Amino acid sequence: MCATLSGPAGTPAPTRRALIGGAAATVLACPARAGTAPRVVVVGAGFGGATAARYLARGGAAVSLVEASPTYVACPFSNEVVAGLRGIEAQTFGYDGLGRAGLTLLPATASAVDPDARRVSLADGASLPYDRLILSPGIDLRFDAVPGYDAQAVTAMPHAWKAGAQTVLLARQLAALPEGGTVVLSAPANPYRCPPGPYERASLIAHFLKTRKPRAKLILLDAKDTFSKQKLFEEAWATLYPDVLEHVPLSSGGQVTAVDPAAMVVRTDFAEYKADVACIIPPQRAGRIAVLAGCADRSGWCPIDPVTFESQRVAGIHVIGDAAVAGAMPKSAFSANAQGKVCAQAVLDLLAGRAPQTPKLINTCYSLVAPGYGISIAGVFHPANGLLADVPGAGGTSPLGAPAAQRAQEAAQGEDWYRTITRDAFG
Amino acid sequence: MIRARRARLAAALAVLGANAAPAAEPPPAEIRPPAGAASCTGCHAAGAAMGALDGRPESEIAGALAAFRSGERPATIMNRIARGFDEAESRAIAAWFAGRGTP
Numbered sequence: 383m384c385a386t387l388s389g390p391a392g393t394p395a396p397t398r399r400a401l402i403g404g405a406a407a408t409v410l411a412c413p414a415r416a417g418t419a420p421r422v423v424v425v426g427a428g429f430g431g432a433t434a435a436r437y438l439a440r441g442g443a444a445v446s447l448v449e450a451s452p453t454y455v456a457c458p459f460s461n462e463v464v465a466g467l468r469g470i471e472a473q474t475f476g477y478d479g480l481g482r483a484g485l486t487l488l489p490a491t492a493s494a495v496d497p498d499a500r501r502v503s504l505a506d507g508a509s510l511p512y513d514r515l516i517l518s519p520g521i522d523l524r525f526d527a528v529p530g531y532d533a534q535a536v537t538a539m540p541h542a543w544k545a546g547a548q549t550v551l552l553a554r555q556l557a558a559l560p561e562g563g564t565v566v567l568s569a570p571a572n573p574y575r576c577p578p579g580p581y582e583r584a585s586l587i588a589h590f591l592k593t594r595k596p597r598a599k600l601i602l603l604d605a606k607d608t609f610s611k612q613k614l615f616e617e618a619w620a621t622l623y624p625d626v627l628e629h630v631p632l633s634s635g636g637q638v639t640a641v642d643p644a645a646m647v648v649r650t651d652f653a654e655y656k657a658d659v660a661c662i663i664p665p666q667r668a669g670r671i672a673v674l675a676g677c678a679d680r681s682g683w684c685p686i687d688p689v690t691f692e693s694q695r696v697a698g699i700h701v702i703g704d705a706a707v708a709g710a711m712p713k714s715a716f717s718a719n720a721q722g723k724v725c726a727q728a729v730l731d732l733l734a735g736r737a738p739q740t741p742k743l744i745n746t747c748y749s750l751v752a753p754g755y756g757i758s759i760a761g762v763f764h765p766a767n768g769l770l771a772d773v774p775g776a777g778g779t780s781p782l783g784a785p786a787a788q789r790a791q792e793a794a795q796g797e798d799w800y801r802t803i804t805r806d807a808f809g
Numbered sequence: 810m811i812r813a814r815r816a817r818l819a820a821a822l823a824v825l826g827a828n829a830a831p832a833a834e835p836p837p838a839e840i841r842p843p844a845g846a847a848s849c850t851g852c853h854a855a856g857a858a859m860g861a862l863d864g865r866p867e868s869e870i871a872g873a874l875a876a877f878r879s880g881e882r883p884a885t886i887m888n889r890i891a892r893g894f895d896e897a898e899s900r901a902i903a904a905w906f907a908g909r910g911t912p
Contacts, residue, residue, distance in 0.1 A: 716851050723847035731841070739841060742898070744848035744890055760886050762845070762893025776893030780885070792885050798858035799851070806854045 419444040420733040423502050423512040425492045425671055427477060428454060429715040430703030431518030432807045433722030434729075436483045438516075441730040445485040446510055448492045448502065449477070454808065457576060458715045459800055460545040464552050464661075465586035466594070467753060473545055479809020495675035497696045514729045516691075517677065517684075518703045518718065519669025520544070521575050524682070527665040530641040538643035539660040542583075543575060555659045556590060562597040563658035566648045568638045569604045570665045573683065575704045575713045577610035578749045578759065580663055585615065585751040587661075588623035601655055602629045603648065604636040610712070611749060611759050611779050618751040638662065668705035675699055683707045688765035690728035690738050691721060700725050709769030710761065717745045719803055740765060742773065748796030755786075756793030843901035845894055862906035870903035871896075 420443055424435040427449035435447040454475045462468035480487050491505040495515065502510045523541055525532045531539065542552040559565065565587055569580035584602045591598040600623075609615075619627050630636035635652035641662060648655045648662070667673065667682030677684040677693040684701040685694040691706065693699045702725050703718035711717050720743045728738040746760045761777035763770040780792060853862045862870060876882035877891035878899075884891075894902065 719851050720848040723842075723850075727841060727847065740844060741847070742845035742893065744845065744851070744893070746852065746886060746890070758886055760889045762890060764844075773893040776889060776891075778889050788885060795859065795885060802854050802857040802859065803851050805856065806850050 420513040421446070421511060422514050422516065422729060422733075423448065423510050424516045424518065425449075425502065426518035426520060426669065426703070427451075427480065427487070428518060428520050428703060428718065429456075429803070429807050430520075430718035430722045431516065432477075432480060433719045434516050434518065434702060434726045435485050436480065436807070436809065437723050437726035438729060439483050439485040441726065443730060443733065446488055446512075447480060447485050448488045448490055448504065448510070450489065450491040450505075452489065453477070455544075455546040455549070456715070456800075456804060457543075457545045457579070458803075459796075460542070460549045461579065461583045461586045462750065463545075463549050464542060464556065464583060465590040466553060466557060467586065467590075470546075470550050473549070475804060475808045477808065479805075483809055492671045493674075495671065495699065497675065497698060500698055512698075513733060514698055514700065515675075516700045516702060516725060516729065517669075517672045517675060517705065518701075518722070519671045519705050521666040521704050521713075522669050522673075524665045524667055528638055528641060528662065530643065531662050531664055535641065535643040535662070538646065539641060539648075539657075539662045541663055542661060543579075543663050543666070552659075552661055556587065559591075559595050559598060559659055561595060563595065563599075564656065565591065565598065565600045566655050566657040566660045567600060567602050568648065568660075568662045569602065569606065569609070570663055571605040571637075573713065574663070574666050576747075577712050577714075578615075578747060580604075581609060581611065581615045582749040582751070583661070584627060584629070585618065585623070585749070588619070588627040589752050592623060592626050598626070600627045602627065602636075603638050603650060603655070604629060604631045605638070606636075607631045607633050610747075611757055613782055614757040614779055615749075615751065617782055618755065618757070622752055622755075666704075668701070672701055672705045677701050678705075679707075681707070688768065688770045689740055690732065691725040692728075700729060707769075709763070710772045711743060711745055711763045711770045712747065712761075714745055714747050715803060716747060716799075717743070719807055720744055722807075743770065746799065748792060748799060750793055750796065754793050755789045756791075756796045757789070758792050758796070843905050844898060846902045846905045849902065849906070863909040865906060867900070867903040867907035870906055871900050874899040874903065 422443045423446045424431045425448045435445050438445045456473045463470050492502050493505045494503040540548045540552040542548040588600050635650045640649040646657050668678045668684050672684050676696050684705050685707045686701050691700045691702050702721040704713040724741045731738040743763045748758045757780045759779045762773040852859050855861045874891045877887040
């Protein structure tokens with residue numbers, strides 16, 4: 383068994399060098415089980431996990447993909463659902479395509495990982511052995527971070543930061559907003575899923591209010607002073623939503639310090655906001671299974687090797703997508719998809735006894751500030767000093783002051799991207 | 810203690826040796842996507858409105874990347890991405906996609 387060579391149980395947390403040593407031993411040992419394909423378990427069938435599983439199966443690994451949900455509801459473009467511009471069905475993907483990819487889809491919840499025995503326990507009692515494990519669990523919302531915002535508060539004050547029922551709920555609450563009503567939206571401090579997401583949401587809610595709810599206002603309470611695509615958003619807001627959207631940055635007292643869902647009140651250090659609709663995007667951490675597996679550090683996120691995405695804390699486990707600390711690479715669907723493919727190749731290499739190549743990864747992220755008005759940010763990343771760093775000279779945002787035709791072109795390209803990446807991930 | 814550790818190590822090495830021997834010949838490194846190529850299909854997979862890359866001529870892909878990089882060819886986003894790859898990396902990506910079937 384590979385596992386017996388990865389280090390005796392009960393030893394102290396291994397150093398990075400030791401982990402690499404352990405990985406090397408595993409590499410040599412795994413092809414040993416003659417006649418059997420190496421077993422890879424992937425937990426989580428979002429953009430990262432589904433992509434990794436498909437590419438691993440294509441590479442000849444025996445892949446088990448553990449996912450409790452029967453469908454995936456995608457976050458990109460879910461702000462359009464919030465603003466009534468799109469149905470939730472356009473966000474929803476079945477897993478039939480994954481079944482056709484030659485992998486085993488297990489409808490189950492992963493409840494524990496034993497990294498020494500190299501086994502994943504499922505909630506139904508089953509236990510899956512693995513040679514390498516990929517965790518792509520996405521995020522968990524931190525219900526201990528904003529006083530008053532616990533798991534019960536999400537009905538009165540949806541986060542809608544995991545697409546699905548929450549997205550639909552927020553859309554319904556907005557549709558029922560009284561004329562002249564107040565919407566409060568809060569954005570968390572870094573890091574969190576989808577850095578420009580709260581600002582796209584603010585834009586599209588402002589569009590909804592402007593076109594459907596005369597005299598209604600949106601207050602964006604922000605725990606930051608700077609954010610992704612900031613100048614582009616601010617340029618658009620000044621033109622499109624000057625009387626609808628008020629952005630309160632950190633330095634003006636934008637940090638939410640408490641909420642009272644029963645009274646529909648959102649508090650900061652300086653003010654109290656009575657909301658008709660409140661969307662609270664709380665701080666986040668890596669999805670629970672990554673924490674249970676020991677991959678998360680005190681920040682709540684999972685440090686990884688930037689070449690293989692192997693956990694810096696637990697040998698044999700790779701972490702991709704929003705849960706990973708990927709340096710300059712943002713937590714986005716595009717990043718998770720790109721990381722899934724790089725990690726799949728690295729795992730195939732390690733299992734075959736080859737040294738993984740030094741990768742480069744791309745991220746592209748479109749935001750819609752109004753229908754037909756798209757903006758983007760792109761980046762190219764490479765391993766540097768143990769993290770994924772920006773490749774100097776590459777990347778950046780759409781230009782300020784671009785003509786409407788270019789904004790329209792980027793809006794259309796965002797749609798094209800969504801159709802393509804969801805097919806690349808889910809088949 | 811030391812003896813026990815040595816024994817464990819010897820046992821581990823014996824297992825390692827026995828196991829490593831019949832390992833299959835690893836596939837040649839050339840079949841792996843070069844740095845950056847895996848990300849391209851996030852937008853340019855088969856059937857993509859933005860254009861699939863599989864099977865496109867190497868010179869066409871490498872030429873496009875060079876023109877995006879220099880700014881000679883106008884773009885919304887590829888100018889920002891192409892600057893992350895030098896000529897050799899661009900050629901490797903172009904060769905990889907050119908070798909993958911027909912568009």
